Amino acid sequence: MDDQNKNLILATALSFLVILVWFVLFPPEETAPTTAPAAVTQPADAPAAVTAAQAQPEVAPVPEAPRLPIDTPKLSGSVSLLGGRIDDLSLKAYHQTIDPKSDIVRLLTPVGEPHAYYALYGWAPGGALASADVPGAATEWRQVGGDTLAPGKPVTLEWANDKGLTFTRQLAVDDNYMFTVTDSVANSGTEAATLQPYGVVARHGKPADLQSFYVLHEGVVGRTDGKLAEVKYKDVADLPEVAREGAQAEVTEGTADGWLGFTDKYWMTVLIPEQGKPYTAVVKYNAQSDIYQTETRLPVVTVAPGASTEVSSRLFAGAKEWETIRNYQNNDGIAGFIDSIDWGWFFFFTKPIFxxxxxxxxxxxxxxxxxxxxxxxxxxxxxxxxxxxxxxxxxxxxxxxxxxxxxxxxxxxxxxxxxxxxxxxxxxxxxxxxxxxxxxxxxxxxxxxxxxxxxxxxxxxxxxxxxxxxxxxxxxxxxxxxxxxxxxxxxxxxxxxxxxxxxxxxxxxxxxxxxxxxxxxxxxxxxxxxxxxxxxxxxxxxxxxxxxxxxxxxxxxxxxxxxxxxxxxxxxxxxxxxxxxxxxxxxxxxxxxxxxxx
Incomplete structure (x- = not known):
């Protein structure tokens, strides 16, 4: 065999190996069908200040609650006043199939429907406050401003307890896929209140269309202080039990920048705390209810009598459009946001090629x-x-x-x-x-x-x-x-x-x-x-x-x-x-x- 033919054989064998890798070494995983869990009114959404018992989901029918419509150039859906949840969201520009008459893609779904998937914000109690004294998953907010959530048209919700604390939430959305959630609390009582604001993205069971390819990441995606993390659903379910969380969990402290949520092949829902400030990132799985969760917990605040405080965070819920995500990174200061797209091992090639x-x-x-x-x-x-x-x-x-x-x-x-x-x-x-x-x-x-x-x-x-x-x-x-x-x-x-x-x-x-x-x-x-x-x-x-x-x-x-x-x-x-x-x-x-x- 002459050397040129040896080279040709070697080159051909290498080419064959490249293709064979996908079929032999990394075959698609078989995905077991998931059964949608029963509806819950209190998912495991509580921050560290909440006890393990309170953090467990409570299985019960979900009462009907008023809704506020969402209408933007790219999104349609509604916000439930029960918990102030962003839990009904569809993407106007994307259809399920190539048929333009097919249904548009639905990203978020409320509790009570199969594969519920939603975002929830609230306050965890501290000091003398009980869980009933702060707004949470079961709180029904009152609409006090705005009728349709649209770009340039925020809506305002309000809830008050009997201890002089008035909670206000303003929801705003831009022309693309970014929500801004501004929570404030005013204390007209006689005692100081210790509180911790948090955000949650919860997913009931694995996605129905989970593909489970080795080459594709679907599951938790996030960044904490410059470090990217990608965790598949099966690995979330294998996290160690953390008694304080009342579930299998991983807790990471962030100081400079970060974001955390769930990614699908083309879509994602990600919590974005205020950049440059400390926060706690939590990935959690509750095996009893089959709920996957990501949380961002902001620092504890103390509101003195006659004082008030305000915190703001963002939520990305939409399509992973490269140009849109890059603009959020470059113009809105969300560090490393472009890496929410799964560039893979050869990112130094895939990024410039794309x-x-x-x-x-x-x-x-x-x-x-x-x-x-x-x-x-x-x-x-x-x-x-x-x-x-x-x-x-x-x-x-x-x-x-x-x-x-x-x-x-x-x-x-x-x-x-x-x-x-x-x-x-x-x-x-x-x-x-x-x-x-x-x-x-x-x-x-x-x-x-x-x-x-x-x-x-x-x-x-x-x-x-x-x-x-x-x-x-x-x-x-x-x-x-x-x-x-x-x-x-x-x-x-x-x-x-x-x-x-x-x-x-x-x-x-x-x-x-x-x-x-x-x-x-x-x-x-x-x-x-x-x-x-x-x-x-x-x-x-x-x-x-x-x-x-x-x-x-x-x-x-x-x-x-x-x-x-x-x-x-x-x-x-x-x-x-x-x-x-x-x-x-x-x-x-x-x-x-x-x-x-x-």
Whole structure:
């Protein structure tokens, strides 16, 4: 086996390994169906000042309460006056499917509905105050200002106890997905009141559409003093029991910046305490009621008679739009907020790749064309290294006659052959390993682009042309119905038939890899020849279930690589006999063994 074919085998094996990793090492986890817990009126939302008994959820029917509507350019829903909960929220710009008539995405749901998911704010009592003396989950607030929560139109709620404490809450929302919650308390009584403000995001059970892919993080996401934390639901459920919390919990003290909440693939709900001030971050799971919780607790305050105090915090509840989140980070001082998007291990690649893709899409207006343009840009950036690699491969071709002569002289003396080959490489200044360089470059780029296409919202339901109406999903066409010519539907994605009866893009991918191989004659070794003959078609079927945007990238990359390699080989005096190699590939005659071999 000559060194060039060794390099080709190694490069192909590396490519195969990259794809195989997703199917063997990191298969999707099977998600057990979750049963929605019974409705609760008092979730485990109490801060440290509340006893363990009070922190446990109380299972009971939820009484009806008045609601205030929410209406913004991007959000619709309502606020329940029971607890002042933000618990009914839908995203106007996003539909469940590519059908524009399908339901819009619902992010938050009230207690009493399946998979309840909501945000709640309150005050924990201290000193002589009891839990009934402060507003909590079961408090029914009184509306005193505003009728619809909208940008520039805040609403005001009020509640008073019989000890002279009057609590006021103002809710405001911007044009995107950020709520501002301003809580104040005035003390007209005769004794000082010790209180601790807090915010809670509670989730009853795991999400119904939890995907549980290794490459995707869903669960708790947060940042505390510059450190990012991502905790999957199964790991939250494995937290140690903390007696003081009355549940399984993890408590972290923050001093400078931070935020905490839950993230889905495309959406998230995150508590954001006032930046630059201390707070306590809590991740909690109550196994009895199957409630996952995140909390931010602000410092304890003491309100003297005749005095008042006010605290303000924010709540992000919406879509993980890169530009929107970046503006909150850069313009509103939420440090590290862009990292709420799951950039993965190769974040140093995924971030700039997405930045470039985002701007290309803005200039071109079509995400598929933007992916093609991105491929051209990436190929230009790595062209100097790729050029050296292709030149090395061309020089290896030029050395073939001398290599054959060396093999004939060395006979069966492999040590002598190896020594003379290395001397020949040194004299001709050829690096036999350089042919693998493009593959090594492709591995991190492939992983990064896979991540970008899989997790970023901007690729969700992004159309290309014709039948390709969602670049984040596999090619919907299928051999099963001759790409729509036969009067029956294609197999559903994820089924065995869908893996066998692939679509147009995977077939084009296989052809592009096959043509790229034909720049060189097939190896003389029958085993090598068989591996190379099957490899494009194995890749074709393996990548058939990948996002069509990624397959589009790979087809474009193969096409550019084919042209580059062809032109470089021509410039070094070697004219690839593509049609001759194709013809030889269909020949039933076995290739003649090289001289010197038995």
């Amino acid at each position: 930045w470039l893709l985002h701007h290309l899409h803005g200039w071109i207006g079509n995400m598929g064309l933007a992916i093609i343009a991105l491929t051209f840009v990436l190929k230009i950036l790595v062209l100097p290294l790729a050029y050296k690699s292709y030149v090395s491969m061309a020089r290896m071709k030029e050395l073939q006659p001398e290599m054959e002569a060396l093999k004939e002289r060395a006979g069966d003396d492999k040590a002598k052959l190896q020594k003379e080959m290395m001397q020949l490489y040194k004299e001709k200044k050829v690096n036999p390993a350089a042919g693998c360089l493009p593959i090594f470059l492709q591995i991190p780029i492939f992983f990064s682009l896979y991540k970008v296409i899989f997790v970023t919202l901007e690729l969700r339901q992004a159309p290309f042309f014709g039948w390709l109406n969602d670049l984040s999903a596999p090619d919907p066409s299928s051999l099963f119905n001759l790409f729509g010519l036969l009067p029956w539907a294609a197999p559903a994605h994820g089924t065995f038939l869908a893996m066998i009866f692939i679509g147009v893009l995977p077939i084009l991918l296989g052809i592009s890899m096959w043509l790229q191989q034909k720049l060189n004659p097939a190896p003389t070794d029958p085993a090598q020849a068989m591996i190379f003959a099957w490899m494009p078609w194995v890749f074709m079927f393996m990548l058939g279930s990948f996002a069509s945007g990624l397959v589009l990238y790979w087809i474009t990359n193969n096409t550019i690589t084919f042209i580059q390699q062809y032109l470089i080989m021509r410039s070094h005096g070697h004219k690839p006999d593509i049609f001759g190699n194709i013809k030889a590939g269909f020949s039933k005659k076995q290739p003649e063994p090289a001289k010197g071999k038995k």
